Amino acid sequence: MLFGALVWLFALFALSGLIFFVVVALVSFSDLDSDYTNPVELCSRLNGLLLPEYALFGAMVVAFLLGGCWIEIVLNLPLLVWFCQAYVRREHRLDPTKVFQQMPTKRMEAYIKLGFFMVSFFFYLYRLVFYLVQGYLDSDD
Amino acid sequence: MQMKQKASAPFPPLPEAFADMSIDSATEKAQAQQQAQAQAQAQAQPQQAHRPTPAGPTFTPEMNCPQEYLSMSVNAIPATAQLLTKSALPVGCVIHPLITDAEIPVVSFSGKIVRCRVCRTYINPFVQWTDHGHRWRCNMCDFINDVGGDYYSPLSVTSGLRRDINDRPELKSGYVEFIAPSEYMVRPPMPPVFFFVIDVSYQSVASGMLATVASSVRRFVNEYHENPRTRFGVVTFDNTVHFYNLKSSLSQPQMLTVPDLQNMLLPVPEDELLVNLSESKQVVLQLLEKLPKMFAGSQQVGCAFGSAVQAAAQVTKRVGGKLLCFLTGLPTHGEGKLNRRDDAKLLGTDREHTLLCPADPGDFYKSAALELSRLQVTADLFVCTSTYVDLSTVGLLPQITGGQVYYYSGFAAQRHATRLSDDLLDNLTRTTAWEAVFRVRCSKGLRVHAHFGHFFIRSTDLLALPTVDTSKSFGIQLSVVETITQPQAYIQSALLYTTSAGERRIRVFTSSIPVVSTIAALYSAVNEQTLVDIVARMAIEKLSSARLSDTREAIVRKLIDLLTVYRSQVTPSGGALPLPEQMANAPLYTLALVKHPAFRGGSDTRPDERAAQLAVLRVAPVDEACVHMHPRLICLSPGSLPSGDTDPATMPTPLALSSAQLDPRGVFLFEDAQSVLLLVGRATGPQLLGQLFGVEAITDVDTTMTTLPEVDNDYNRRVRAIVAAARARHAWPLSLQVCREDVPAERALVVSRLVSDHSHGFYSYHEFIAQLQRQLSLKSK
Numbered sequence: 039m040l041f042g043a044l045v046w047l048f049a050l051f052a053l054s055g056l057i058f059f060v061v062v063a064l065v066s067f068s069d070l071d072s073d074y075t076n077p078v079e080l081c082s083r084l085n086g087l088l089l090p091e092y093a094l095f096g097a098m099v100v101a102f103l104l105g106g107c108w109i110e111i112v113l114n115l116p117l118l119v120w121f122c123q124a125y126v127r128r129e130h131r132l133d134p135t136k137v138f139q140q141m142p143t144k145r146m147e148a149y150i151k152l153g154f155f156m157v158s159f160f161f162y163l164y165r166l167v168f169y170l171v172q173g174y175l176d177s178d179d
Numbered sequence: 180m181q182m183k184q185k186a187s188a189p190f191p192p193l194p195e196a197f198a199d200m201s202i203d204s205a206t207e208k209a210q211a212q213q214q215a216q217a218q219a220q221a222q223a224q225p226q227q228a229h230r231p232t233p234a235g236p237t238f239t240p241e242m243n244c245p246q247e248y249l250s251m252s253v254n255a256i257p258a259t260a261q262l263l264t265k266s267a268l269p270v271g272c273v274i275h276p277l278i279t280d281a282e283i284p285v286v287s288f289s290g291k292i293v294r295c296r297v298c299r300t301y302i303n304p305f306v307q308w309t310d311h312g313h314r315w316r317c318n319m320c321d322f323i324n325d326v327g328g329d330y331y332s333p334l335s336v337t338s339g340l341r342r343d344i345n346d347r348p349e350l351k352s353g354y355v356e357f358i359a360p361s362e363y364m365v366r367p368p369m370p371p372v373f374f375f376v377i378d379v380s381y382q383s384v385a386s387g388m389l390a391t392v393a394s395s396v397r398r399f400v401n402e403y404h405e406n407p408r409t410r411f412g413v414v415t416f417d418n419t420v421h422f423y424n425l426k427s428s429l430s431q432p433q434m435l436t437v438p439d440l441q442n443m444l445l446p447v448p449e450d451e452l453l454v455n456l457s458e459s460k461q462v463v464l465q466l467l468e469k470l471p472k473m474f475a476g477s478q479q480v481g482c483a484f485g486s487a488v489q490a491a492a493q494v495t496k497r498v499g500g501k502l503l504c505f506l507t508g509l510p511t512h513g514e515g516k517l518n519r520r521d522d523a524k525l526l527g528t529d530r531e532h533t534l535l536c537p538a539d540p541g542d543f544y545k546s547a548a549l550e551l552s553r554l555q556v557t558a559d560l561f562v563c564t565s566t567y568v569d570l571s572t573v574g575l576l577p578q579i580t581g582g583q584v585y586y587y588s589g590f591a592a593q594r595h596a597t598r599l600s601d602d603l604l605d606n607l608t609r610t611t612a613w614e615a616v617f618r619v620r621c622s623k624g625l626r627v628h629a630h631f632g633h634f635f636i637r638s639t640d641l642l643a644l645p646t647v648d649t650s651k652s653f654g655i656q657l658s659v660v661e662t663i664t665q666p667q668a669y670i671q672s673a674l675l676y677t678t679s680a681g682e683r684r685i686r687v688f689t690s691s692i693p694v695v696s697t698i699a700a701l702y703s704a705v706n707e708q709t710l711v712d713i714v715a716r717m718a719i720e721k722l723s724s725a726r727l728s729d730t731r732e733a734i735v736r737k738l739i740d741l742l743t744v745y746r747s748q749v750t751p752s753g754g755a756l757p758l759p760e761q762m763a764n765a766p767l768y769t770l771a772l773v774k775h776p777a778f779r780g781g782s783d784t785r786p787d788e789r790a791a792q793l794a795v796l797r798v799a800p801v802d803e804a805c806v807h808m809h810p811r812l813i814c815l816s817p818g819s820l821p822s823g824d825t826d827p828a829t830m831p832t833p834l835a836l837s838s839a840q841l842d843p844r845g846v847f848l849f850e851d852a853q854s855v856l857l858l859v860g861r862a863t864g865p866q867l868l869g870q871l872f873g874v875e876a877i878t879d880v881d882t883t884m885t886t887l888p889e890v891d892n893d894y895n896r897r898v899r900a901i902v903a904a905a906r907a908r909h910a911w912p913l914s915l916q917v918c919r920e921d922v923p924a925e926r927a928l929v930v931s932r933l934v935s936d937h938s939h940g941f942y943s944y945h946e947f948i949a950q951l952q953r954q955l956s957l958k959s960k
Contacts, residue, residue, distance in 0.1 A: 073638050078549055138636045
């Protein structure tokens with residue numbers, strides 16, 4: 039029982055990390071717009087965050103796999119597929135010479151990811167509580 | 180103001196050309212005749228589209244920035260975004276900031292430069308003075324600014340203009356230069372810096388490149404160099420990098436080799452490697468004399484170009500400047516070494532465009548270029564070889580730092596030495612702007628959508644240009660973001676730079692463009708050459724992610740879209756191929772673009788050649804780009820030269836670019852943006868040869884000559900005057916090459932560029948017109 043709860047707990051922590059990375063990206067974009075940073079710095083910062091982001095997300099999916107939570111895996115599948123596609127097509131890294139052209143797209147992507155992660159966060163929280171409460175109620179019988 | 184004599188209509192009268200066209204139906208033939216007549220009429224008109232008067236109570240036509248500096252693709256702005264998309268017209272402009280021998284009014288403000296407080300637009304002729312001249316309304320953002328005490332002048336009652344307008348060039352003309360006070364400098368103005376990065380491997384010595392470069396630079400130092408602040412430095416490389424200590428106190432230059440290619444450290448302080456040219460003149464001259472001899476017997480074939488560039492960056496990092504890099508092979512040693520990826524099997528296939536994108540290990544060149552840009556260093560690249568150098572990757576250096584690519588395929592001293600020497604001297608002596616930034620601002624409702632050219636975008640809309648010179652231009656594409664309610668829209672471009680004399684200046688161009696709300700008005704304001712240039716630049720952008728065939732198709736589809744919209748919106752009852760007057764030559768230019776060496780099909784264009792041509796199209800000013808796409812072919816046979824004219828340099832009308840025009844008994848002049856070719860027909864009579872070259876048979880014609888021989892007769896004088904005039908009307912020196920039609924390789928130089936032929940797997944001009952008509956009639960069904 040405890041193991042199941044651990045899966046969701048881990049997912050919640052991973053998600054907070056992922057949300058943090060997306061927020062850093064969004065703040066960096068607005069910094070670029072208001073001239074607080076330059077494209078080279080921005081790209082090195084955001085490209086450095088890519089590996090941790092993929093690692094966290096991958097770990098979360100693996101945790102779900104181990105825990106056998108199929109709904110969550112299905113929900114995360116589109117994002118997983120999208121990450122893999124970007125990696126294979128080598129578009130995942132930001133290019134300082136093209137960043138101003140790509141910014142509207144990247145910003146939209148960041149907002150969508152943020153929305154998705156926020157919804158997932160509350161959904162996993164609900165699932166965790168549900169699981170714990172159910173386990174408590176079951177053990178009461 | 181001195182302005183270059185523009186060539187009159189470069190296109191041939193078409194009716195004869197259409198005479199042998201085999202079109203099936205009689206009606207089509209009649210329509211083709213009609214259209215040919217319309218085209219002939221269009222050519223009789225001046226090339227430049229009508230420049231509308233800026234509307235408004237106090238504006239006059241002289242206030243607009245002249246077309247040479249800022250030319251719009253469409254001299255009108257659509258009022259809404261829907262209108263822009265519906266019209267399918269690419270609305271944008273091409274800005275050519277520096278023009279040779281141009282006089283531009285210079286203004287010095289006693290205090291700060293007058294700019295709008297909100298949008299930072301510079302004061303320009305189109306602002307509106309309110310409150311009896313005490314305040315001014317910015318034409319870009321409508322903010323009302325206060326006028327400082329020292330700038331105030333009462334308004335004239337009759338005209339509404341300021342009383343002191345004749346003393347203020349910035350309020351009278353749309354092109355002006357401000358002297359920038361110290362707020363516009365982050366460091367003291369830099370001196371001109373020329374740093375040479377020269378390949379000294381076996382290939383470079385054997386082909387004669389090293390000797391040519393050394394003698395050209397010696398000529399520059401001796402004859403052309405005047406500026407007492409210029410700094411100079413040299414680094415040579417084969418498979419190691421060599422530095423040269425040029426301290427003025429030395430009796431002779433000292434060569435220092437650094438063996439470690441990975442961690443480039445300077446062996447001596449940089450002020451001994453980058454010296455003041457006037458002070459160290461003798462040491463420099465000694466070095467340039469010795470350089471070819473030092474490496475004369477070199478058998479090294481390695482190339483440590485990446486490391487050499489890093490070394491150069493280390494030397495120039497405190498000052499900035501210009502790197503002139505001479506390369507004769509693929510970088511094989513040290514940092515930035517590249518692999519050969521020019522698989523001949525890929526040419527002509529769908530995967531050919533991958534050869535035009537930078538290679539993966541090319542990340543080195545991108546980050547090196549970004550670093551150079553940060554240090555205010557531009558890299559110009561002279562590639563003197565026909566072996567593969569992966570110009571798509573190495574070319575990132577000039578592309579991101581605002582430099583230029585010079586490509587001499589199959590460099591051999593006999594043939595190319597004069598060309599290289601002329602180009603190098605032009606590069607060193609032309610007007611150059613140092614440590615520059617460039618920004619374009621537009622009025623409310625408009626936004627800059629994309630920039631085209633060689634630069635690095637350092638911040639929103641801000642282009643970082645370590646160097647700009649007279650051969651560079653920038654393309655801007657505009658988009659409409661909200662409905663424009665004003666009758667006029669405004670564009671202002673500002674180039675903040677340091678002159679070679681060490682003065683900080685701001686060159687401001689402002690143009691006023693009428694806002695229209697119908698498609699007909701847009702199409703009647705099209706500026707054909709700029710439109711074609713913008714389409715070409717957009718196609719170059721597309722090439723970085725799409726296949727060559729897709730790019731060509733997109734170019735043709737753009738033309739078809741324009742014609743479809745024109746037909747459906749403006750002339751629903753027009754013929755089979757309705758063309759607006761201003762776009763009469765658009766199909767010809769489209770065909771020329773699709774067959775340009777950068778884009779054309781077939782499998783005989785090498786990737787380096789394509790990359791070099793793309794680099795030319797990206798920066799060339801509008802008229803050069805158009806002549807490069809559609810070169811000029813003139814017949815120089817005695818019978819074709821215009822008679823009864825006092826000026827020997829008057830040129831005959833240009834011919835259609837088809838091989839049917841190449842009379843084997845004639846002599847032809849073929850002019851594009853890089854060279855002037857004199858094609859001698861294979862059956863040219865001995866009399867003509869004698870008059871022109873002083874020889875009897877075509878086999879005696881020396882095709883390595885770079886100037887025509889002076890033979891004492893009128894015809895020779897006229898031909899030489901015409902050739903000189905053709906070479907003089909360009910922004911940079913053109914080389915002359917004599918080609919014999921009986922030598923297939925030389926004939927191919929001209930014939931491969933004849934766009935009206937059926938060549939490179941694409942239609943001839945007549946077939947293309949027929950194809951367009953077919954597509955249009957399909958679309959209207």
